[in-house]
Amino acid sequence: MNKTLKLGAALGVALGLAAVSTSISAHDGATGVVKERMGSMANLGSAMKGIKANLQASTKEQNEGLLLAATMIMEHSGGNLNKLFPKGSTDAPSRALPSIWENKAQFDAISNRLNDASLALALNASKALGKDASGLREGLIGERGEIISSLSDQAVPVIFKTIAGTCGACHQTYRAPK
Numbered sequence: 001m002n003k004t005l006k007l008g009a010a011l012g013v014a015l016g017l018a019a020v021s022t023s024i025s026a027h028d029g030a031t032g033v034v035k036e037r038m039g040s041m042a043n044l045g046s047a048m049k050g051i052k053a054n055l056q057a058s059t060k061e062q063n064e065g066l067l068l069a070a071t072m073i074m075e076h077s078g079g080n081l082n083k084l085f086p087k088g089s090t091d092a093p094s095r096a097l098p099s100i101w102e103n104k105a106q107f108d109a110i111s112n113r114l115n116d117a118s119l120a121l122a123l124n125a126s127k128a129l130g131k132d133a134s135g136l137r138e139g140l141i142g143e144r145g146e147i148i149s150s151l152s153d154q155a156v157p158v159i160f161k162t163i164a165g166t167c168g169a170c171h172q173t174y175r176a177p178k
């Protein structure tokens, strides 16, 4: 079991969900990098459920659920997600649109925004749990650091909306409708 799946399973256990990794096998025809990114997206979907289930963020358990979900999104966004979209990887049953590679910088920027917003959630939950967040804060400088820091001070539902906004923005533009 790799680290991601372990984290996914831990999140599943923490939230009483079925094993997160099972949804990957739902795509029988997918292979290679297409299959891999569908797995990443499935993990993102599970993490969003994890946030939704803990939006109140009032108990320790809820904040731990949020921290796990945020960590999972951090791992499946930004550079880690961007590299799963090599040029022209649209083999069936992929719904990735070719326009991704006409605007790869913009595509990557949306994925990086998702990474930043999940970092804000991780900071928020760490603060609520009284955990040392210096590792998360490393490299948080300049305008980007300010945006992430101020988002982390918002209520969890606001951060959730920001995260969901990036999923929607990317899907609307770069994913073919079913």
Ligand code: HEC
Pocket (backbone or CB within 6 Å): 027, 034, 037, 038, 039, 041, 042, 044, 045, 048, 073, 093, 094, 095, 096, 097, 107, 108, 110, 111, 114, 163, 164, 166, 167, 168, 170, 171, 174, 175
């Ligand atoms: C930067 C762009 C981008 C972002 C950000 C993004 N997605 Fe996706 N997502 C895609 C693309 C493109 C596909 C289609 C991939 C394919 O079929 O090859 C996809 C597919 C999916 C799928 C279907 C996977 C499957 O098995 O077919 C799910 C579920 C999903 N995304 C969830 C999410 C969630 C939840 C978020 C936010 C937390 C998110 N995505 C953020 C681009 C993005």
